[in-house]
Amino acid sequence: EAGVAQSPRYKIIEKRQSVAFWCNPISGHATLYWYQQILGQGPKLLIQFQNNGVVDDSQLPKDRFSAERLKGVDSTLKIQPAKLEDSAVYLCASSFGLPHEQYFGPGTRLTVT
Amino acid sequence: GDSVTQMEGPVTLSEEAFLTINCTYTATGYPSLFWYVQYPGEGLQLLLKATKADDKGSNKGFEATYRKETTSFHLEKGSVQVSDSAVYFCALSDTGQGAQKLVFGQGTRLTINP
Numbered sequence: 001e002a003g004v005a006q007s008p009r010y011k012i013i014e015k016r017q018s019v020a021f022w023c024n025p026i027s028g029h030a031t032l033y034w035y036q037q038i039l040g041q042g043p044k045l046l047i048q049f050q051n052n053g054v055v056d057d058s059q060l061p062k063d064r065f066s067a068e069r070l071k072g073v074d075s076t077l078k079i080q081p082a083k084l085e086d087s088a089v090y091l092c093a094s095s096f097g098l099p100h101e102q103y104f105g106p107g108t109r110l111t112v113t
Numbered sequence: 114g115d116s117v118t119q120m121e122g123p124v125t126l127s128e129e130a131f132l133t134i135n136c137t138y139t140a141t142g143y144p145s146l147f148w149y150v151q152y153p154g155e156g157l158q159l160l161l162k163a164t165k166a167d168d169k170g171s172n173k174g175f176e177a178t179y180r181k182e183t184t185s186f187h188l189e190k191g192s193v194q195v196s197d198s199a200v201y202f203c204a205l206s207d208t209g210q211g212a213q214k215l216v217f218g219q220g221t222r223l224t225i226n227p
Contacts, residue, residue, distance in 0.1 A: 033214070106155060
């Protein structure tokens with residue numbers, strides 16, 4: 001069974017530029033999560049989708065971050081414009097069946113200069 | 114709100130030593146508790162879990178017991194190996210909250226020397 005796929009793995013941009021991350025969850029997983037993991041901290045949930053509907057986006061900085069999950073499968077997370085403090089690893093996870101059994105992708109490491 | 118506090122790292126041990134990584138939590142409902150592990154260059158993997166008080170989760174020689182009276186979920190292993198070197202995250206998911214999101218601790222980096 002293929003795992004959660006993310007791309008790109010690394011991205012370096014200048015502040016005020018835009019960036020987008022892509023996630024493909026495990027086939028059949030209805031729930032998809034985006035987390036932000038700042039160096040030295042645990043992951044923090046940004047947004048949770050159930051199929052293509054948003055369940056929780058309470059910690060998403062909506063003035064600059066946006067996310068969508070078209071057709072209830074792939075998802076993209078966008079930052080526009082980026083700030084220095086957005087430097088982090090962005091993790092995608094998906095789950096199905098067992099509550100809380102989340103499977104994580106390898107993450108995208110973003111550096112904003 | 115819900116929160117998880119882990120012992121600060123980094124932790125460095127010799128091979129075959131006994132490991133304890135402390136984890137305490139604060140939650141308003143009845144959380145499930147988890148330990149995730151992140152090996153170098155890889156994504157987070159679920160190591161073990163416990164869904165109710167006094168449950169013991171175990172996997173790969175690691176164990177943790179859900180202690181409601183002390184709001185703790187300490188990770189233990191009797192004899193660590195070099196391959197256990199990784200970052201360990203304690204997490205909770207409060208089933209009383211609609212979204213059932215995971216709340217993570219800050220992580221503890223473990224290094225095992227041969």
